Amino acid sequence: MECAIACRHMKKSYGSFALDLEDFTVATGTVHGLIGANGCGKTTTIKLLLGLLSPDSGELSVLGSNRIGLDAETRQHIGFIVDDASVPGLLNANELAAVLKRCYHNWDQEQYEGYLKQFEIDPKKQYRKYSRGMKVKLQLAVALSHHASLLILDEPTSGLDPLARDEIITILSEFSRDENHTILISSHITSDLEKLCDYVTFLEEGGIRFTEEKDELLETYRLGIVSHQMVADIDSDSIIAKREGSFQVELLLKTENVPSFLESRRLSLEELIIFLSKGRSAV
Amino acid sequence: MMALLLKDVFLMRRRNAIMLVAIAIFFVLAGVQGGLVNTVMATMMPLLLGFTTLAYDQNDGWEAYACALPFSRIQIVQSKYVLALISIVASILLVLIIGLAASVLEIQIVFSNAVTQFTFGSLFVAINFPLILKFGFEKSRLYYILVMVALMSIGAALSTFQKGPSLPASLVFTLPIAALSGLLASYFLSCSIMKNKEFSGS
Numbered sequence: 418m419e420c421a422i423a424c425r426h427m428k429k430s431y432g433s434f435a436l437d438l439e440d441f442t443v444a445t446g447t448v449h450g451l452i453g454a455n456g457c458g459k460t461t462t463i464k465l466l467l468g469l470l471s472p473d474s475g476e477l478s479v480l481g482s483n484r485i486g487l488d489a490e491t492r493q494h495i496g497f498i499v500d501d502a503s504v505p506g507l508l509n510a511n512e513l514a515a516v517l518k519r520c521y522h523n524w525d526q527e528q529y530e531g532y533l534k535q536f537e538i539d540p541k542k543q544y545r546k547y548s549r550g551m552k553v554k555l556q557l558a559v560a561l562s563h564h565a566s567l568l569i570l571d572e573p574t575s576g577l578d579p580l581a582r583d584e585i586i587t588i589l590s591e592f593s594r595d596e597n598h599t600i601l602i603s604s605h606i607t608s609d610l611e612k613l614c615d616y617v618t619f620l621e622e623g624g625i626r627f628t629e630e631k632d633e634l635l636e637t638y639r640l641g642i643v644s645h646q647m648v649a650d651i652d653s654d655s656i657i658a659k660r661e662g663s664f665q666v667e668l669l670l671k672t673e674n675v676p677s678f679l680e681s682r683r684l685s686l687e688e689l690i691i692f693l694s695k696g697r698s699a700v
Numbered sequence: 701m702m703a704l705l706l707k708d709v710f711l712m713r714r715r716n717a718i719m720l721v722a723i724a725i726f727f728v729l730a731g732v733q734g735g736l737v738n739t740v741m742a743t744m745m746p747l748l749l750g751f752t753t754l755a756y757d758q759n760d761g762w763e764a765y766a767c768a769l770p771f772s773r774i775q776i777v778q779s780k781y782v783l784a785l786i787s788i789v790a791s792i793l794l795v796l797i798i799g800l801a802a803s804v805l806e807i808q809i810v811f812s813n814a815v816t817q818f819t820f821g822s823l824f825v826a827i828n829f830p831l832i833l834k835f836g837f838e839k840s841r842l843y844y845i846l847v848m849v850a851l852m853s854i855g856a857a858l859s860t861f862q863k864g865p866s867l868p869a870s871l872v873f874t875l876p877i878a879a880l881s882g883l884l885a886s887y888f889l890s891c892s893i894m895k896n897k898e899f900s901g902s
Binding site for chain 2: 431464467468469490495502504505506512520
């Protein structure tokens, strides 16, 4: 499978934080989600992939380029949204387009104006006067208006209302229908990623806890809810994680290990991540 | 690079009228009266206008954004130096035109003004740009005020030893060459700083 992004043994540390990506790949034509709590390394990973940070060691390849920070030509094909990097606050959307069409070879003014209309963005209003949602939408309009083949998006739906989030997820879904289009999207809003992603990577304390195909991951586990007395009837080795409540116990089990007497259900991605990050300590 | 220059023009267009009036006053004073303070201020004020684009770039997160766009980091540095050079040359030409139009000053003094403007403007940029790129505009604010005061003091000290209203012939050639050398060294230093710059955020 061709990789749009590949990192091997990539390490980066600053201050007390250390990121260590042993093996991280994003296949071309897929939507790949980066999940994890605040401070787990999502933004650092994305900044490394955009060349805003340099790895201390290891290999990094983005669209075939091993030196993405120095490779402006490859960045022609990348659309991005990244935390604490933004367009000039005093510029309006029209002025921004005048700047960016001189920067991107494939700038599509018609498409950009179409997005501005769709997002109801006033093209003459200064960027700094937009709401958080409008700012994200404008950055997304930029990312989608130069025929990029790879989108790298850091928390694009964070701080947005459900309607705006749904609108963005729909647009990204449409983008991902082209088999040459790849999206890497980070978020701690796992419900958004569940709708969108083919693969998910769960980051924890600067390392990869797992990378899985999303549907397969959700099929692998089941949530069983039992009374405290019934827990003893279940093979303790098959319990991956558990959470004890006042009246019942929630158990995370592999699907094949669910006993026939136990009522179980599929978990949402959010429930699964919470279980795997918190519940495991309770086993 | 045109895209980056255009972005800076859009930013500078937003500056308030008071700043533009102040710049115009110093142009007229430098052209009509000459004098070190007027001449230097006529160069510094437009340069400061350009410096504010660096402050906006860093505060808005544009510096990082631009580094992820298809610009090379060298182009980002180049655009700032080109903008500064345009600003210095435009200041020199405007003061020259006003001086000649007013016909108050001798050609030798007008020429001397141009040398002073180029030297002070170039040194101001040469010292401050690497500092701003390395430490950020906020942290460098103190340095660039110090640089401005130091340059003005050196100029004032030199002018007390000056015998006539214009610069001695030896300085007319050596000062611009020294300033240009400083500007080149500063450019390469800035390129090196920018190449190695990391945007880890807050």
